[in-house]
Each structure stands twice: as structure tokens, then as C-alpha cells.
Amino acid sequence: MSEMSKVAVLAGATGNLGSLIAQALLDKPGVQLRLLVRPQSVTKVAALRERGVEVVEIDLDRQDQDELLNEAMHGAFVVISALQGGPDVMIDAQRRLLEAARRAGVRRFIPSYFSYNIFGLGEGENLNSDILRTFARVADEARGDVEVVQIQIGAFLDRRILFGFLGAFDLDARQAFLWGDGTAEMDFTTYADTARFTAEAAVDEEALPSVLAFAGDTLDFHQLVKAYEGASGHSVTVSRMGTLADLDDEIQRRRQTEPDNLFDWLPLMYWRAMLSGKAKLHAIANDRYPHIEPVTVADYVRNEGL
Numbered sequence: 001m002s003e004m005s006k007v008a009v010l011a012g013a014t015g016n017l018g019s020l021i022a023q024a025l026l027d028k029p030g031v032q033l034r035l036l037v038r039p040q041s042v043t044k045v046a047a048l049r050e051r052g053v054e055v056v057e058i059d060l061d062r063q064d065q066d067e068l069l070n071e072a073m074h075g076a077f078v079v080i081s082a083l084q085g086g087p088d089v090m091i092d093a094q095r096r097l098l099e100a101a102r103r104a105g106v107r108r109f110i111p112s113y114f115s116y117n118i119f120g121l122g123e124g125e126n127l128n129s130d131i132l133r134t135f136a137r138v139a140d141e142a143r144g145d146v147e148v149v150q151i152q153i154g155a156f157l158d159r160r161i162l163f164g165f166l167g168a169f170d171l172d173a174r175q176a177f178l179w180g181d182g183t184a185e186m187d188f189t190t191y192a193d194t195a196r197f198t199a200e201a202a203v204d205e206e207a208l209p210s211v212l213a214f215a216g217d218t219l220d221f222h223q224l225v226k227a228y229e230g231a232s233g234h235s236v237t238v239s240r241m242g243t244l245a246d247l248d249d250e251i252q253r254r255r256q257t258e259p260d261n262l263f264d265w266l267p268l269m270y271w272r273a274m275l276s277g278k279a280k281l282h283a284i285a286n287d288r289y290p291h292i293e294p295v296t297v298a299d300y301v302r303n304e305g306l
């Protein structure tokens, strides 16, 4: 390790976002990457291991891993989490990571948020955002001198989320789904740009604010549809589904009908948070890292041939 290099510890490197963060960190000179991977998943990082990336096998679900965690944090400048899961992961496992970072005198912790403005929502409006806000409170209490930085990016602009999970579009049917009047601004950022911004923030020498927001694009619903149409050359039929109050009722109805079928109603909670403007990002800080020119919705649609 050179004198100038920084050790970055990353949990969640086997995931969609985490693998891109690992790559973005490797692309930066002077970063020494150390991955925390659970034993059953180490084969997923075989290629990174071959490239010399350090891999620590650890089960973050277990509470008796302090010694191993202490070792894993040794000499680290930053700990980044791209974990995904329920409260056991997002609150308990991430708390263990933060406490270990604190014990080891790590400068910065970037927990796994990578969401929209979760603080704009009330309790119960999105179950996952509730979990993230709970972790934000836990982190505030447990952080000590660790700089905890929440990265917010809106919704992932990619096929998997904006053009998939969210239920905003049905590209096969060339349809988009509007609740309310569609005039609230919404933020979108690709997984890859999120990873690049995260890698920059991770090793930034300057003190960072507790919330750091980035966005590849900011558009209201009508601009979003126009961006898709212009870049794809396809016209889209907008289905006007009702008011935002109707959307509340629809979510309620679906939850009551199929409480265990999260995929039936959870995406609508995200779409509601965005369409209502409650989840809008504040103080977007793209210019902090001006060499990153994030992909817009139109760029993405054109590049991907959607």
C-alpha cells in the first residue's frame, strides 16, 4: 500500500449497486479495496479476488463477529454499505458495521440508502423508507466521531427500476401511468452514476454533509414521458389513473387484499412518493464532482435502445 492510498471497506459488493461501487473504487488510483462478503457468497467475488482485492468472509447477521469486524476495519478510511434487506440487515447489520467503524476510528461511513428524500415522507407511506429513517436515527446516536453520509439519488433511472419495478411505464404496451397531475419534479440517476458519485464521496478529503444528493436528471411526469418519446422515437399513451388520493386508496386496497404480496403494492408507494413531490431531492450536489457527467433519461433511453 502506498503512503497516499486509502483503504475502503465495502459490504454488499455482490449486489447490483455494490458491484458497480467496487468497480468505481477500483477505477480510482490510490484506493485499496476490502470486501466484506458472507461465506456463502464468496464465489461471486472470485474475479475481484483474482485482481488482488482483499476479501473478508463474514456473516454480518451474527452478533459475535466483533473481533473479525475489528480486523476488517483496520486502517480503513471509509466503510461503504450497499446492503439490501429488511430491518435485520438495514438496521441491525448496518449498526454493527457503524459500531465497528467507530471502534476502529474510521473517518467516514456511507450506509446503504441510495434512495430519494426519505425525510419528505411520513411514517407508513413507504415501509422501506420507514426502515431507512429508523436507521438514520440509530446512526445519529451510534456514530461518535464517524462522519455518516447518506447518499440520495432519487429513483434508479435504469430498466430495472424506472422502466420496471416502479410501475411508471409498461414499455411493451408503450404506456405510462399517471396519478395526480404529474407536475412535481422527480429525480433519476443510473446505478452506474450512483456508484461513481459514491466512490468520489467515499474518498473525498473534505468534510461531507450528512446528506449528499446527486441526480442524473430531474423531470416532472410529462417531461419524463417526452424525454422517453423523443429519445426512443415511440409515442406513449398516458393512462390517467386518478388523483393522488385515489392512489392512496389503491395502495390501501391492494395491501388489504394481498398483505404478503409486497410487489403488488410496494412499487406504488415509491411511485406515490415521487409523483407527490414529497421525495424530491434538495441541494443536488453534482457540481461537487464536475468530472462526472451523469446520464440523463434521454441519454439512457437512446443508449439502451428502449
Ligand SMILES: NC(=O)c1ccc[n+]([C@@H]2O[C@H](COP(=O)([O-])OP(=O)(O)OC[C@H]3O[C@@H](n4cnc5c(N)ncnc54)[C@H](OP(=O)(O)O)[C@@H]3O)[C@@H](O)[C@H]2O)c1
Residues within 6 Å of the ligand: 011, 012, 013, 014, 015, 016, 017, 018, 038, 040, 041, 044, 059, 060, 061, 082, 083, 084, 085, 089, 093, 112, 113, 114, 115, 116, 153, 154, 155, 156, 161
Ligand atoms: N433508489 C432506487 O430506485 C433504488 C432501487 C433499488 C435499490 N435501491 C437501494 O440500493 C441499495 C442496493 O440495492 P441493490 O439493488 O444493489 O441490492 P442487491 O442487488 O439485492 O444486493 C444486496 C446486497 O446485500 C447483500 N446482503 C443481503 N442480505 C445480507 C445479509 N444478511 N448479510 C450480508 N449481506 C447481505 C447481498 O449479498 P449476497 O450476495 O450475499 O446475497 C448483496 O451484496 C439498497 O440500499 C437499496 O435500497 C435503491
